[in-house]
Amino acid sequence: MDLDVLTKGKTLSANEMQMIDYLVSNTDEIDGRPLREIAKTIYTSPASIVRLAQKLGFSGYTEFFFFLKNQLKHQQITEATIDYQIDTTSIDEMIASIQRIYANNTDKFITIYATGFSGIIAEYLHKKMLVNGIKTLLVSASDSGGIISNNIENISMLITISKSGETPKVIEKMALAQTHHIPTILFCGNGEHSANQLATYSFEVTDERPFDTQNIEYSSFFGKLLLLMEYIVDVFTTTEKTPHD
Structure with missing residues (x-):
């Protein structure tokens, strides 16, 4: 049973x-x-166990134990069963x-x-x-617009998303980041575009619908994008972050 499911993001x-x-075992x-x-x-003490349960996000011990017994206990997800269906090597x-950028700028956003x-x-992605x-x-x-420009010194990197790669406000923010030598990560559709x-x-x-700017037709773009982000966050959080000079 992977304790990271319970403890990730918590200081224990x-x-x-x-x-x-x-309790898990x-x-x-x-x-x-x-x-x-x-x-x-x-x-x-019983109080210590109750406080621990609340620290992990449960209302108390009873809810905590129910979670252990009925969810985590039977969880069979392994690395071998996770299939992101994307070319991760690239x-x-x-x-x-x-x-490395993140590890060297943990005091920034x-x-x-x-x-x-x-x-x-x-x-x-933000909540994830x-x-x-x-x-x-x-x-x-x-x-x-001042949220980014007035806090530029507190930004470690800028992540932008643009299906077309031509969204004016996205390009504007990316240009601002470039001016201040802030690394920019772009998620976009395939092909060459300004972003x-x-x-x-x-x-x-x-x-498969690059010209459907209103997102009216069927498109797998956003579904695949979410899957890609899940993979990136998973790798990002499970690989040790070591600062590099």
Whole structure:
């Protein structure tokens, strides 16, 4: 059972990790036993176990144990079963470079900018990174332009999303980042476009409807984009971040 599912993004003491390990490893044995008895077995107090459960995001011990017994206990996901169906070999080097930028700028924000339908994907990426403990700032077209320009010194990198690669506001923000020597990561459709010329790193997703700017027709672009982002965040958070000079 992968304890990262429970502890990712949390700061836990060695004692708390030991409590989790015991509860995870002995769900069958402790099922139905009073909390006070369980606490005595691991030399702690019932209150400590309740506080731990709340720290992990549960309302209390009962909800925590239900989760262990009915979800994590039967989880069979392994690395072998995860199939992203993307050519990871072509992008892993870029991800490693982005990790190095992040590792050397942990005091700054990764800023994400997108508009329209891409803005929905940007919000998902923002939340996905936050729950993994990555400091991010989400900016949309409806926000003040000064959010980025007035905080430029606090931005480690700019992530932008543009299906067409020609979104004027996206290009504007990328140009601003380039002026201030801030690395820019672009997620876009395949082909040559203006945004590509400004990107430090570009992740292209095949777009079978490049001229459907209103996203009216069927398109697998955003679905594949989400899958790509899931892979990148997974690699980003499971690979040790080591600062490089």
